[in-house]
Amino acid sequence: MEKEYNFSAIESKWQEYWEKNKTFKAEDFVEGKPKYYVLDMFPYPSGAGLHVGHPEGYTATDILCRYKRMRGFNVLHPMGWDAFGLPAEQYAVETGTHPSVTTERNINNFRKQIKALGFSYDWDREINTTDPKYYKWTQWIFSQLHKKGLAYMAEVPVNWCPALGTVLANEEVINGVSERGGHPVVRRPMRQWMLKITEYAERLLEDLEELDWPEGIKEMQRNWIGKSTGAEVDFVIDGIGEKVTVYTTRPDTLFGATYMVLAPEHPLVDKITAPAQAAQVSAYREEASHKSDLDRTELNTEKTGVFTGAYAVNPVNNDKIPVWIADYVLISYGTGAIMAVPSHDTRDFEFAKQFDIPVKCIIMPDDELAAPEVLAGNACWTGNGKMINSANHDGLDINGMEVADSKRVTIEWLEARGIGKGAVKYKLRDWLFSRQRYWGEPFPIIHLEDGSIKLVDDNDLPLTLPELDDFKPVASGEPPLAKAADWVTYTDPETGLKGRRETNTMPQWAGSCWYYLRYLDPDNNQAAFAQDKEKYWMPVDLYVGGAEHAVLHLLYARFWHKVLYDLGFVSTKEPFRRLVNQGMILGISYKDSRGALVPMDLVEHTGDGAVHKQTGEKLVEFPAKMSKSLKNVVNPDDVIKEYGADSMRLYEMFMGPLEAVKPWNTKGVEGVYRFLKRSFRMLTAQQISDAPMNEVQLRLLHATIKKVTEDVESMSFNTAISQMMIFLNEFSGDKPLPREAAETYILLLAPFAPHLCEELWSALGHSDTLAYEPWPEYNEKYLKVAEVEIMVQVLGKAKARIMMPADADENVMKELALANPDVNAAIGGKTVRKIICVPGRLINIVIS
RNA sequence: GCCCGGGUGGCGGAAUGGCAGACGCAACAGACUUAAAAUCUGUUAUCCGUUAGGGUGUGCGGGUUCGAGUCCCGCCCCGGGUACCA
Numbered sequence: 034m035e036k037e038y039n040f041s042a043i044e045s046k047w048q049e050y051w052e053k054n055k056t057f058k059a060e061d062f063v064e065g066k067p068k069y070y071v072l073d074m075f076p077y078p079s080g081a082g083l084h085v086g087h088p089e090g091y092t093a094t095d096i097l098c099r100y101k102r103m104r105g106f107n108v109l110h111p112m113g114w115d116a117f118g119l120p121a122e123q124y125a126v127e128t129g130t131h132p133s134v135t136t137e138r139n140i141n142n143f144r145k146q147i148k149a150l151g152f153s154y155d156w157d158r159e160i161n162t163t164d165p166k167y168y169k170w171t172q173w174i175f176s177q178l179h180k181k182g183l184a185y186m187a188e189v190p191v192n193w194c195p196a197l198g199t200v201l202a203n204e205e206v207i208n209g210v211s212e213r214g215g216h217p218v219v220r221r222p223m224r225q226w227m228l229k230i231t232e233y234a235e236r237l238l239e240d241l242e243e244l245d246w247p248e249g250i251k252e253m254q255r256n257w258i259g260k261s262t263g264a265e266v267d268f269v270i271d272g273i274g275e276k277v278t279v280y281t282t283r284p285d286t287l288f289g290a291t292y293m294v295l296a297p298e299h300p301l302v303d304k305i306t307a308p309a310q311a312a313q314v315s316a317y318r319e320e321a322s323h324k325s326d327l328d329r330t331e332l333n334t335e336k337t338g339v340f341t342g343a344y345a346v347n348p349v350n351n352d353k354i355p356v357w358i359a360d361y362v363l364i365s366y367g368t369g370a371i372m373a374v375p376s377h378d379t380r381d382f383e384f385a386k387q388f389d390i391p392v393k394c395i396i397m398p399d400d401e402l403a404a405p406e407v408l409a410g411n412a413c414w415t416g417n418g419k420m421i422n423s424a425n426h427d428g429l430d431i432n433g434m435e436v437a438d439s440k441r442v443t444i445e446w447l448e449a450r451g452i453g454k455g456a457v458k459y460k461l462r463d464w465l466f467s468r469q470r471y472w473g474e475p476f477p478i479i480h481l482e483d484g485s486i487k488l489v490d491d492n493d494l495p496l497t498l499p500e501l502d503d504f505k506p507v508a509s510g511e512p513p514l515a516k517a518a519d520w521v522t523y524t525d526p527e528t529g530l531k532g533r534r535e536t537n538t539m540p541q542w543a544g545s546c547w548y549y550l551r552y553l554d555p556d557n558n559q560a561a562f563a564q565d566k567e568k569y570w571m572p573v574d575l576y577v578g579g580a581e582h583a584v585l586h587l588l589y590a591r592f593w594h595k596v597l598y599d600l601g602f603v604s605t606k607e608p609f610r611r612l613v614n615q616g617m618i619l620g621i622s623y624k625d626s627r628g629a630l631v632p633m634d635l636v637e638h639t640g641d642g643a644v645h646k647q648t649g650e651k652l653v654e655f656p657a658k659m660s661k662s663l664k665n666v667v668n669p670d671d672v673i674k675e676y677g678a679d680s681m682r683l684y685e686m687f688m689g690p691l692e693a694v695k696p697w698n699t700k701g702v703e704g705v706y707r708f709l710k711r712s713f714r715m716l717t718a719q720q721i722s723d724a725p726m727n728e729v730q731l732r733l734l735h736a737t738i739k740k741v742t743e744d745v746e747s748m749s750f751n752t753a754i755s756q757m758m759i760f761l762n763e764f765s766g767d768k769p770l771p772r773e774a775a776e777t778y779i780l781l782l783a784p785f786a787p788h789l790c791e792e793l794w795s796a797l798g799h800s801d802t803l804a805y806e807p808w809p810e811y812n813e814k815y816l817k818v819a820e821v822e823i824m825v826q827v828l829g830k831a832k833a834r835i836m837m838p839a840d841a842d843e844n845v846m847k848e849l850a851l852a853n854p855d856v857n858a859a860i861g862g863k864t865v866r867k868i869i870c871v872p873g874r875l876i877n878i879v880i881s
Numbered sequence: 882g883c884c885c886g887g888g889u890g891g892c893g894g895a896a897u898g899g900c901a902g903a904c905g906c907a908a909c910a911g912a913c914u915u916a917a918a919a920u921c922u923g924u925u926a927u928c929c930g931u932u933a934g935g936g937u938g939u940g941c942g943g944g945u946u947c948g949a950g951u952c953c954c955g956c957c958c959c960g961g962g963u964a965c966c967a
Contacts, residue, residue, distance in 0.1 A: 247885095247886095248885080248886095249884090249885045249886060249961090249962090250885090252884065252885060252962095253884085253885075253961095253962060253963085255884095256883095256884065256885090256962080256963070257962095257963090259966065261966075261967085263967080279967080280966095280967065281967060282966095282967065283967080294967090336965080359965090360965085361965040361967090362965080362966095362967075363965080363966065363967090365966090366966045366967080367966070367967060368967095370967095371967045372967085373967085374967095378967070379882085380965055380967075381967080383965095384965095458966080458967090459966095460966050580961080580962090583961095583962080584962085654892090687893090687894095687904085687905070688893065688894085689893060689894055690894085692886095693887090693893095693894090694886095694887090694960075694961090695893065695894090696892090696893075698892075698893065698906070698907095700892095700905095700906055700907070701892095701893065701905070701906055703906080704904095704905050704906055705905080707905095707920095708905085710920095711920095714920095751893095751894075751895085751904085751905095752894095752895070752903085752904080754904080754905090755894095755895075755903065755904035755905075756903095756904085757904095758904055758905075759903080759904070762904095822900095824899080824900055826899085826900090826947085826948075828947080828948090829899095829947065829948050831900055834900080866947090867947065868947090869899090869947050869948075871899060874899055874900095875899055875900080875948090877899080877947050877948060878947085879947050879948095
């Protein structure tokens, strides 16, 4: 008699229904409905398949999309594939399988896995960055950048990774090894494509203000852009007359400069080096040029450098200070030259101590304890204080000023005398945009024999990738595309000039920089996207993805978007209005008493905890990143098979706040599975009644609508689910279930567990999908109660709980409280000093 | 070092400055069952106490407040980012 919760049958039935009826197709330009564009970070379709981290963000956005549809929004929720990338290429190098074959296979697998979770995507808008119909427009955008002068070639010291046979962006190198694979990276000059992201530094920084993004992510972008304000000051080299410009953020400490440092690569080094020092200097420069980033990171404890024999004249006091070269000064930042103020800069202080250079204190520290040491030159002070040993006599009276003020005053003073000027610098560098790989977008670029560069005509795009059998880079470091001789050679039809096609390809970021725009118009063959569609849908209302994209992808995409804005192709300054980062899902892992990690297959669970299968040693459980080596990777397919997609979705939302890092626990899936099973039983086996609800039932129903609605809006899915559990616990049982409660409950649960709810909805006699049913509204009047329990505290300690009318005012509450025997006992005849009264909540009686 | 997060039962986690531990997991006890699974009911921060009841408790130390997990000051620990950026 009683039906089983057969989730597999229910889920495939409704997934087919949605697909067949195109239930979630997003229509452009719907009149009278607000639009809502929700973007998921599209995945790289790896061979390993979907990870439990993917459905976390996807479920969160899916709940919001389903909710917004019920709220009458025209929702756009698309999915696609970021499919260029290294793993497919490496697999190709090893096996000879063409990356397009691997990619297609992986995409099919990913699509199947994602569809099994029942997300309400508009699959008609699916995109794939490796599809020539897509990358045609990636190439077109590059052409636009090139025409605007934002793409250029430069011989730059790049991060060359011999193991990967390619250069990497600064962002892709972590502590001297590659982000992917962890291979060593060395510096090497190469001719490369660069994009002028630095031209947009200020706007990328400023426009962060208007974005509804997590403050931490904004801060990371600010730090990455790294704006600093200070001054450029000219020093003249004594006896040679050459001028060296230094950049400093502390022009107010100019009087404390006791030496100057040039980067080893600084162009003036040869000119100013004294003959006696030449050998030493040239040896040091040679040594520095061989240092990779890795070496420099490892050696950052000790400072090195050599004296050039030259002296510079400090323009503010005519002091002659020695000029050194040292690799702690970088040629790529500021002017490649600094004035060193050891008394008020910690790095300069270290260097001065190491080489016995004088330290001159010019700021008397505010901190009296620190002052004597700093005055004696034994310590460094970077805080506020009074200027001393400075140019008070020169009209510069900045005694007692805070650092910020004295900086401003000094800059004005320098400018008035023509010695220096205010300057702004950024850490952000131009974006190294080329890779020596096969599996990426070819540049629409031809190098002609006369040395000029020709863009492939827009009408000839896409410039498709040539077929290759061997995907290895050429030994010389030339990219694999150089092997496609026919493809590479070119003769200009107009001039007859011969040329070679660019053999570098674009980095993986290229395709992901603008994919949110292609979803708006995925089949357009005439343009990347129609402008009226862009105007209708943009900006993205909500973008959900992992925090690992905090700087790279999100900064690059914002940059391209701003370029497209300047060119008039998009109508918003920023692409992503609201951003939410999902927290990583960790696996369970075990370690033994020595702290060694134990893979899951060697762990045995016994009555009193986990033990090592072989040694029998007790193991400690702890959360750690899921990894192949720990064998603690959870496969979504297995979870779906055992508990169903609705349970998988619900569990990932119930684990905790979306942003939090949280460990996976399969037992927890069982908990939500039980909840869904009970929901199914309540709505199928329990008698549905048309009798009106009583006061208590109405209150719980409306409180649940209120809580779930508010929690979905704020993406607090875990507490929304807990409220629905409370509802279920109250309503399930033998008593008949009021129809209104049943239907409302189904609609509230539908965004979370859509398959089950569609099934229950149709079982209650509805013939249509519930996807567009109006979202339940709550009524405040049902939330009111006649009497509430008021806690009465005496000196902050709870002494009694008294039922009082909900609308009782302070006087009534006080009277009722003071009439209570327990309260009186607690007061014990002492004097009542004060009574704090919080209507509807508590009373606190202060006695003495 | 610097910049962000975070620290609450056995575990995941709840708490507009107002009864800390909602909801779930696990555990324990009971019902049903020949038995198990499934299901249902109950207990479950901790200490003292047979009970009634009382004490303690949100990383540590101070402070503000009638009242602090929540606000302020000073630390400790964990996670993430970043690093000679003048």
